Amino acid sequence: EQSNFFSKLEERVKSINSHLCVGLDPHLKELFPECDDYSKLSEEERCDAAFTFCKTIIDATVPHAAAYKPNAAFFEALGVNLGVSTLYRVIKSIPPEIPVLLDVKRGDIGSTASAYAEACYDHLGAHGVTLSPLMGWDSVKPFVTGKYSNKGAFLLCKTSNPGSNDILALDLDQPRQAVFEKIAQLTNAWSSQCSGEEYSTSPPHLGLVVGSTDPIALSRARKAAGPKVWILAPGVGAQGGDLDAACRAGLNEDGTCMLIPVSRGISRADDKNA
16 A cells, blocks of 8 residues: 555654644744834845744644645745745755645646646655645646655635635535535545545545634535545634634544644744643
C-alpha cells in the first residue's frame, strides 16, 4: 500500500495525539504592528520578518503540530522578488516528518492545473494542497495522480464564511442534498479514481474543507463523506467556531480524521507553546 499524504498525516496524528494544524499566515500588520505605511519597508525587511515570524511559531509548536498550513497569498504579497522564496524557506524549515499543506485554493484544468501542481510540489516542496472543486474532477486530478499520486488535496466543501451559503448550501434536485453534500460524496468516487482501486482498500487522496462555524453542515458533510475522509475545519477561535461542537460534528467514530487549523490563536499568544 503506497504511503501518501493522508497516511503520513494519520501516522503523525497518532504519534503525537494531536489534531492541530498550525497556520502560517504572515500578515504585515502582525509583522509590523507599529507601522502605518508598509510601503516604507523594503522587500528584504518584510521577508526577513515573515520568515522569523513563521520560524518562531514552528519552533514553538513542533511537539503539537499534526500539520503545518502556510497560506501562499501572504507570502506572494511580501514582494515579487523574495516572497515565494521566503515561502520555500519556511517550508524547508519544517521537520520532514510533519506534513505540509499549502493553502493555495487552486481551481483550474489541463496544463494550467499541472503547472500549479508542479509549482506547489516540485518547487515549493508541499505534501498537499487546498483546491476549489467546482470545475470537477478535471481540476483535481492533476494534483493527486501520476507522479503526484503520493500527494493529497483538501477540497473546499462548506467554508467558514457566511457567504458560503450563497452557493455551497444550495439544494440540488436530489432530496435534501446541498451542493456541499454532493462535494463530500464525490471525494470518495474521486479518491477511487486516483488509485484505480476501491476506496476502502487504499488511503484516501482527498479531504474536505468544512468550516467549524456551522456544526450542522459539518455533521452533514461527515455523513455524506463517510468515516475515512479527513476534514479540515477552519473557524475555531477568531471566526467564532466552537471547538467542542465542531469535534462532535466532524470527528469520525474513531475520534479522528479531522484537523483543526489555528493561526491567529497561536501567532498572537504570548506563549506560543501553550
